[in-house]
Amino acid sequence: MNIKRIIQSTEYPEYIKEYILKTYEENPDLFLMELRKAENSSKRPGMGNKKYNLWIAANNAYIKKEAKFKPGLFECYYCRMDLSTIPAENVRFEHFIPKMHVTANIVQACKWCDKFKRDRTPEDFESIIIDEENVKKDKYAKTNVERKKLIEFAPLVACHSMGNSNPIWIDKMIEIASRNYGVDLSNVHPRQVRWRYYELFRKKWYQK
Incomplete structure (x- = not known):
């Protein structure tokens, strides 16, 4: 061979x-x-x-x-979707x-996260973590639904770029889970918060 x-x-x-x-x-x-x-x-x-x-x-x-x-x-690098459960053409190589x-x-990412992330930088998502009002400056999110999804998507990127040394994204996941999903993650161990949040995000946006 x-x-x-x-x-x-x-x-x-x-x-x-x-x-x-x-x-x-x-x-x-x-x-x-x-x-x-x-x-x-x-x-x-x-x-x-x-x-x-x-x-x-x-x-x-x-x-x-x-x-x-x-x-x-x-797994998708962002939403942690199991990529072995979807057709190969729905898997992307993502920068x-x-x-x-x-x-x-x-x-590697699912095509849905890849398409939504577009060419936004990690700093773009971090700015939304710090202040959700920054979502209004985004050049791609034109509707209220797109802005809402961007706010909920931002922690999926920020958890990689900000890392565990700056756990502000954990607080944001807990806040969004309570406000938008009606789920209390405040008593969940910090290491498990992101995994619960991934599930909530996928169920809402990709598994209707």
């Missing part, structure tokens, strides 16, 4: 190909082991992600080599920071 030729023949963007190829060249045995696992997993009923086996293998190999980088391999073409900036 000429893995290099297989990688080059895929429909991945060039920078994704470069990332996968580099990961393979750094540790071929580890990469091929993870590729076999991904291929076996994709044979299970309902997985539907065969197109992404090389990407998954590269990420798994990279994680084992560099523990500091650990994306959710089968967390727009137009920054480095491998660590590439995350």
Whole structure:
């Protein structure tokens, strides 16, 4: 099996190909082991992600080599939707920071989060966390429904960019859950707040 030729023949963007190829060249045995696992997993009923086996293998190999980088391999980076439950064409490669073409900036997302995030920067979402009135300055959110969703979407991005060192996004999740979802998360352990919030967001916006 000429893995290099297989990688080059895929429909991945060039920078994704470069990332996968580099990961393979750094540790071929580890990469091929993870590729076999991904291929076996994709044979299970309902997985539907065969197109992404090389990407998954590269990420798994990279994680084992560099523990500091650990994306959710089968989850949307934003709403944590299980990507193995949706058609492969609904999975996107997303730049967390727009137009920054480095491998660590590439995350996977469902098409709905990808479409809604657009080319907004992490700072755009952080500003809404700090002051919801800033949603009125957003160039894409034109309707009240879009602005409301943007306010509720903002913590999903800010939790990554602001990190645990600035837990203001946790307070915002608790506030929105109470105000908009009628759910009290104030007594939930801080580490679990985001997971409960993900579920509330998906149920409201994506699982009607």
